[in-house]
Amino acid sequence: MRQGAVVLAAQHGQHPETVWAAAEEASRRGALLRVVHAAPDDRRSRALVADVREVLRTLRWRAEVEVDVVEADPVEVLLTESDDASLLVLGVDHGPGGPRPWRHHSVLDAVALAARCPTIAVPSRLLGAGHSAGIVVAIDEVATAHGLLDFAFDAARRR
Numbered sequence: 001m002r003q004g005a006v007v008l009a010a011q012h013g014q015h016p017e018t019v020w021a022a023a024e025e026a027s028r029r030g031a032l033l034r035v036v037h038a039a040p041d042d043r044r045s046r047a048l049v050a051d052v053r054e055v056l057r058t059l060r061w062r063a064e065v066e067v068d069v070v071e072a073d074p075v076e077v078l079l080t081e082s083d084d085a086s087l088l089v090l091g092v093d094h095g096p097g098g099p100r101p102w103r104h105h106s107v108l109d110a111v112a113l114a115a116r117c118p119t120i121a122v123p124s125r126l127l128g129a130g131h132s133a134g135i136v137v138a139i140d141e142v143a144t145a146h147g148l149l150d151f152a153f154d155a156a157r158r159r
Helices: 016-029 045-058 074-082 106-114 145-158
Strands: 006-009 033-038 065-070 087-095 098-101 119-123
Touching (some): 006 074, 016 033, 016 087, 016 119
Parallel strands (some): 033 065
């Protein structure tokens, strides 16, 4: 049985590091890379998809990529994607004033709290092709720590 896709939550203004991290995870897992852009009535989606494809071309990505543009609420779309995905990848922008998570915290927070698969937030200033950073796992009293810790240690071991 094929492993669930690695889902990249594409957004406008996203840094290439986010695409790179999602592609690397899909490659490591032998999984489909699925690019999803969810926005209520966003007419710039074609340009965004072209930007993502350009980053993949730069990375010499040869594996299958599935792209889906949905005019819907991003949280609902990503939570639905998490049902079958092996991993969700979202970007975190570090501007001059410090971290500014995807869509001003709300989407990243909602997805990270309710996703039914692991979720990675990729910091734009820390990662890039050929670079590595530490693995951070967030655990609260509601979550079962064993699965999260297993995932984090496996990710650290692979790096």
